[in-house]
Amino acid sequence: MQKGERICSGCGIVVVEQMVDYGPERIGISSDTGMKLARATGQTTLAQHDNGISTEISMGSTDFSGKKISAEVQRQMNNGRTWHKRVRVSNSRDRRLTNILGMMSEICNNCSLPKNVLETASKIYRSLDGKDVKVKGKSVVSISAAVVYMA
Numbered sequence: 001m002q003k004g005e006r007i008c009s010g011c012g013i014v015v016v017e018q019m020v021d022y023g024p025e026r027i028g029i030s031s032d033t034g035m036k037l038a039r040a041t042g043q044t045t046l047a048q049h050d051n052g053i054s055t056e057i058s059m060g061s062t063d064f065s066g067k068k069i070s071a072e073v074q075r076q077m078n079n080g081r082t083w084h085k086r087v088r089v090s091n092s093r094d095r096r097l098t099n100i101l102g103m104m105s106e107i108c109n110n111c112s113l114p115k116n117v118l119e120t121a122s123k124i125y126r127s128l129d130g131k132d133v134k135v136k137g138k139s140v141v142s143i144s145a146a147v148v149y150m151a
Contacts, residue, residue, distance in 0.1 A: 024117075027047075036109055045119065046117060046119050046122035046123050046126060047101055047102060047104070047105055047118050047122045048151055049089065049094050049097040049098045049101055050088070055084070057077060057080060057084055058083045059081075061074060093098075096136070096140075097126075097129070098144060099140050099142050100125060100140055100147075101125070103140050103141060103144035104118060104121050104122065104125070104144045104147060104148055106142045107144055107145060107148050108121070108148060111148075113148070117148065117151050118148075118151075119146045120151035121148045121150070121151035124150055124151055125143070126149050128147070
C-alpha cells in the first residue's frame with residue numbers, strides 16, 4: 001500500500017485507489033548519520049498536556065543532512081529551545097496538568113503498567129479537572145496515585 005492502492009493478491013487488479021494512510025509517516029533512519037528522519041508520528045496521547053502534538057527542538061550538533069552546525073547556530077538553538085520550553089506551558093493550569101500527567105507517567109512506569117492504563121488515568125483526570133471536584137491545592141502525588149488506581 002505504498003502508493004495508496006489496494007491490489008488483489010489473486011489476479012493483480014487494483015481494487016481501491018487513492019487510499020488515505022492515517023498511520024505514522026514511515027521514512028526510516030539515515031544510514032550514514034543514524035538520525036531518525038521521521039517527521040511526524042500521527043499519534044496523539046492524553047498523557048501529555050498538549051495531547052502530544054507539540055514541537056520539539058532536538059539536541060543534535062548536526063543538521064538533517066549530517067553537516068556539523070556552527071557554534072553560533074547551536075547557541076541560538078539552545079536559546080530557542082529554552083524559550084520554547086518556557087512558553088509551551090504558559091499558564092498555571094497547564095503547569096499543573098503537566099506535573100500531574102508526568103507523575104502519573106512515572107507511577108505507571110515504576111509499576112510496569114501498560115500504556116492504556118496511563119491513557120485511561122489521563123482521561124479520568126482531565127474529566128475531573130473541569131468538574132466540581134476540587135483538585136487545585138491538593139498534592140500532585142496523591143491525586144496522581146488516586147487517578148492511576150481508578151484507572
